[in-house]
Structures are given as C-alpha cells and as structure tokens.
Amino acid sequence: MQHVALPVAIPQAEKTSTLKRAITAGVIGHFVEWYDYGVYAYVATYLALAFFNGSSLMPVFATFAVAFFARPFGGLIFGYIGDRIGRQRCLAAVVVLMSLSTFIIGILPTFERVGALAPVLLLLCRVLQGLSAGGEIAGASSFVNEYAPEGKRGLLSSLLPAASAVGLLLGSVLMLYLSSNYSKEFMSSWGWRIPFFIALPLGIVGLYLRTKVEDTPLFRELLAKKGADPSPLKSSLTKQFKWIVVAFGATLSYGVGFYMVLSYMPSYLKTVVGFKPDQVFSVTAVILIAHIIALPIWGAVSDRVGRRPVIIVASLLLIGLTYPAFRLIAESGSFGMAMLSGAILSAIIAACAAPLFAYMAEMFPTSVRASSISIGYNASVMLFGGTAPYIATYLIESTGNPLSPSFYLMAAAAGAAITLFLAPSARAGHLSALRRD
Helix, strand or coil, X not given: CCCCCCCCCCCHHXXXXXXXXXXXXXXXXXXXXXXHHHHHHHCHHHHHHHHCCCCCCHXXXXXXXXXXXXXXXXXXXXXXXXXXXXXXXXXXXXXXXHHHXXXXXXXXXXXXXXXXXXXXXHXXXXXXXXXXXXXXXXXXXXXXXXXXXXXXXXXXXXXXXXXXXXXXXXXXXXHXXXXXXXCHHHHHHCHHHHHHHCHHHXXXXXXXXXXXXXXXXXXXXXXXXXXXXXXXXXXXXXXXXXXXXXXXXXXXXXXXXXXXXXXXXXXXHXXXXXXXXXXXXXXXXXXXXXXHHHHHHHHHHHHHHCHHXXXXXXXXXXXXXXXXXXXXXXXXXXXXXXXXXXXXXXXXXHHHHCCHHHHHHCCCCHHHHHHHHHHHHHHHHHHHHCCHHHHHHHHHHHHCCCCHHHHHHHHHHHHHHHHHHHCCCCCCCCCCCCCCC
C-alpha cells in the first residue's frame, strides 16, 4: 500500500476541543445525510400508493436504484470541491442539498393529483439526494481521518457508518410510532410525509455544526504550501487507479450488505414474510442497534490487527451465513428468529464497514483523497449497492424464491474477499513511514 498523508498526531492544542468538534461535525452531519437518504426505503409501500398508483414495489426501488447513478457525479463534483476548496465547505454543501431534496419529497403532489408527473418529480428529488450522498462519504471520510490520531482512525471513522445506522434507526423508530398510533388510511394519505418534513430541521443542525469547525490541519497545510492539485480527478484516475479498484472491491460487502439488510429488510419482512408493521419496525430496530454496537468494536479491532484482515474475515462469514439467515427469517415466520438472524448479519456487515473508511483514506494522498475515495466507493455502491433492493425484488418476483436475495449478497461478499486477497497487505494504523504531501 502507498505511504499516504494522514496526520501522525493531532497538535497538542487541538487534541481535545478541536478534535471533538471535528468528529462531531463529521458524524452528526453523516447522521443527517443518512436519515434523509434511508427514510425513503422505510416508506416504500406508501410511496408505491402515492406515486405509482398502487403498483408493486419494483418501480419504487427502481427509482431508489436510478438515484444511485447520480452518486458518482455528486462524488466527482463534491470530491473536486473537497480537494480544491476544502473538506469543510464540501460537507456543508452536501448536507444542505440532502435536507432540502428530502424535505421536498414530503410536499410533492401524488399520482392521483398530477398523474405521471408525480413519479418524475420523485425521481428528480432522488437524483438530488444521490448527488449529495456521492459527495458526503468522500468528504466525511477525508475529514474525520485527517483529524483522527494514528492508532484511532479505525475507531473514529467507524462512527461514520454508525451515524448512518443511527439515522436509519431514527427513521425506523419514527415509522414504528406512526404505524402503531395512526390508521392505515392516515399513513397512506398524509402520515408518510412526516419523516420527510423532519429532514429540514435536522439539516439546519447539521449545517450549523459543519460551519463551526475549521478545515483539517492537513488540508490547511496543503493550501499554505500551494500544493492543492489543480486537476484532482485526472490525477486520481491516472496515478491512483490501482487503489481506486481496491476501494471499489473492498466496498462490495458493506455496500450490498447495508442496502440489502439495513435498508431493504423492512420491505422484505412486510411483503415476503408477512409481518405486521409494528413487527417490521421492531425487527429493523434490533438489526440497526446490533449494527451500531458492533461498529466501534470492529473499528478498534482494525486499529490493532489491520483493516484488510477484518474485512476479509467478515466477507467470508457473509458467504457462509447469509443463506441460512435468510432461510430462518423467511421460513420460520418467527418474530424472535428474524431478530436474531438479522442482528447476526448486521453485526457481520459492521465488520465490513468499520475498517473501510480508514482503509480507503489511508490509500490516497491528501491532494486527491476526496476525489479518489468518491470514485471507488460511489462506483461500487452505484452498480451493486443501490441496486440491491431492486435486484432483490426482481429475483423474488421472477424466481418465486424468497431466499434468492441472499445469493446476491453472497456474491458481493465473494467479490470483496477476492479483491482483498489480491490487494497488497498493510496493517492500517501501523504504517511506519507516513509522510505529508
């Protein structure tokens, strides 16, 4: 692995308050981003009624998947901003775009009122969400890892996917409350809009936090030396392509696992297993809590043994356990078994996620870090992660086999394991010759 430009240590004056503010800004903003982004999947059945005239979930998840094709473009735009202008400004811009586009979904007219224009407007909002999400991960990964002290990058950057899961958990708990206390008629006609309205105040909080912290010491040093790359995209593709491919492959297990188990699962439990809404969101909450608890544990482990071994072992576990877990969920019909199986899968996916963001940040030099991460990560999620709910729905409807989505996740995990077996070995957090650009 290349020697890269991450800080060996935070200056003494910044070790306390500055570090806390920086990590909080990155993590809280990430939470806002992924609450906004994930709530779409939780209201999928209501969106089918509101925007697609009550048809199947396939057009809802097709819209979900199409938006992912905007992610690489968002990554290129905001990755450029992050590498040329600064991580902090990139992060402030993306949280505004995500919150506004999510809020607008909540006020869109339905199919009943404007006909075919309704799904078109929904798609446009999803594309804006995709642009924002494409810039968020690269900016936040660079920001947090450039502030994090050596030996704690895995732990601190694992808080990013944890924030994503907390955002999803908030959406899940909110939907549990709404579905338990209000009628189906209310939820179908108006109640599904409530989670989207909440995006606006959350976005204001995220923006405030991200504008109250300085850019990273490494990026400020880069600007002071006039070392910012004038063409970070070109330099990423020409000089970092090998490592972009590694980032692409390393993302597969988490990218597909996140959207298959943590995002698509509520729809699977409702439409395939036949759980009631309160059961669906209770299971989802347990899955997310298990994921959140496991993330910092695996992040700390990766600081001691390396990023690559943790992701490889977790990917192999997914290959072996995904099919049995889906079978228990689908065939047992047991509420408790669904909780247990889902929690095990989500804890394994956490092991794929926790080391990933430090692993990617450590691949690339400061001058092109945001652009390079955005290309590798977003391309992987666009092609395989964001399409997971649609592919899962298609596989079930075309084969009649409720277990068929498990094979897709197993294939993705195999791809990640093969990539990392072939990639050069490195003990993340123990690299001996870190340098500054």
